[in-house]
Amino acid sequence: MRHLISPLDFTTEELDRLFDLAADIEHAPSKYAHICEGKILATCFYEPSTRTRLSFESAMIRLGGKVIGFSDANSSSAAKGESVSDTIRVISCYADICAIRHPKEGAATVASSKSLIPVVNAGDGGHQHPTQTLTDLLTIRSLKGRLGGFTIGLCGDLKFGRTVHSLIHALVRYENVNFIFISPEELRIPDYITEMLKEKGIPYREVIRLEDVLPELDLLYMTRVQKERFFNEEDYVRLKDFYILTTEKMELAKDDMLILHPLPRVNEIDVEVDEDPRAAYFRQAQYGVYVRMALIITLLGLAK
Numbered sequence: 001m002r003h004l005i006s007p008l009d010f011t012t013e014e015l016d017r018l019f020d021l022a023a024d025i026e027h028a029p030s031k032y033a034h035i036c037e038g039k040i041l042a043t044c045f046y047e048p049s050t051r052t053r054l055s056f057e058s059a060m061i062r063l064g065g066k067v068i069g070f071s072d073a074n075s076s077s078a079a080k081g082e083s084v085s086d087t088i089r090v091i092s093c094y095a096d097i098c099a100i101r102h103p104k105e106g107a108a109t110v111a112s113s114k115s116l117i118p119v120v121n122a123g124d125g126g127h128q129h130p131t132q133t134l135t136d137l138l139t140i141r142s143l144k145g146r147l148g149g150f151t152i153g154l155c156g157d158l159k160f161g162r163t164v165h166s167l168i169h170a171l172v173r174y175e176n177v178n179f180i181f182i183s184p185e186e187l188r189i190p191d192y193i194t195e196m197l198k199e200k201g202i203p204y205r206e207v208i209r210l211e212d213v214l215p216e217l218d219l220l221y222m223t224r225v226q227k228e229r230f231f232n233e234e235d236y237v238r239l240k241d242f243y244i245l246t247t248e249k250m251e252l253a254k255d256d257m258l259i260l261h262p263l264p265r266v267n268e269i270d271v272e273v274d275e276d277p278r279a280a281y282f283r284q285a286q287y288g289v290y291v292r293m294a295l296i297i298t299l300l301g302l303a304k
């Protein structure tokens with residue numbers, strides 16, 4: 001039985017197969033409309049979510065399967081003190097696959113160790129968010145035609161942003177990826193990530209001003225400041241509008257640079273930028289459904 005806890009749980013060859021399947025689903029969805037008939041997905045969300053939970057649910061329903069779950073820890077037995085381990089043992093009796101989001105780092109790993117069904121980590125605290133990474137990789141592959149051979153700027157909350165941490169881990173496996181980390185001093189990328197890049201000899205730079213590096217980028221990955229992981233409101237208020245991508249700033253960027261964002265957006269991308277053909281974040285949300293469809297098929301062992 002397979003789980004998806006970290007973006008590294010699949011080899012790059014396995015990811016290629018997953019992305020090929022996602023591309024086939026995109027082009028011929030009717031072929032897959034009944035493949036999960038009789039199967040149940042459980043979504044166990046102990047933290048707020050719109051995209052991740054609903055895209056999982058949409059994915060399962062589009063595959064002909066059904067969905068059960070909860071979207072608020074207070075409406076589950078966690079409110080009575082039940083452990084994640086016990087919850088997943090029980091969910092294993094009700095569903096065939098489970099997507100779990102939890103505020104504690106490592107919660108999905110604990111769940112997978114006790115589970116009788118495949119577990120997908122849908123975000124564990126500030127740690128990892130592998131299905132967002134699959135979404136990001138499929139978007140890049142589909143719109144750029146390749147994974148690797150680019151300079152990517154990651155901008156915003158690089159300290160608490162789990163999508164950033166997962167994406168970097170996944171991208172280091174491709175050739176010629178050059179990272180530029182753009183953040184205020186307080187929200188710098190964690191040392192364990194820069195140590196990993198140094199060890200692997202992968203080029204990176206850390207800068208504060210977005211305008212200084214915008215002309216160099218092939219991809220710009222914007223993120224929101226992760227309010228819920230701050231210890232005090234004052235720091236959040238001071239940092240939340242540190243970066244605002246505007247149409248004027250976009251004049252500095254390459255004609256074919258893509259703007260990605262895991263969403264939700266707060267203020268970091270001006271809504272006027274949405275009209276720019278380089279803005280790819282809403283297309284990215286659509287790719288999130290195809291890739292989750294491909295993932296469910298794969299983890300249930302239904303891929304040919």
Ligand code: NCD
Pocket residue numbers: 051052123129132162163223224262263264
């Ligand atoms: C991200 C998350 O939950 O980490 N959202 C998502 O799943 N698309 C990003 C975020 O909340 O900022």
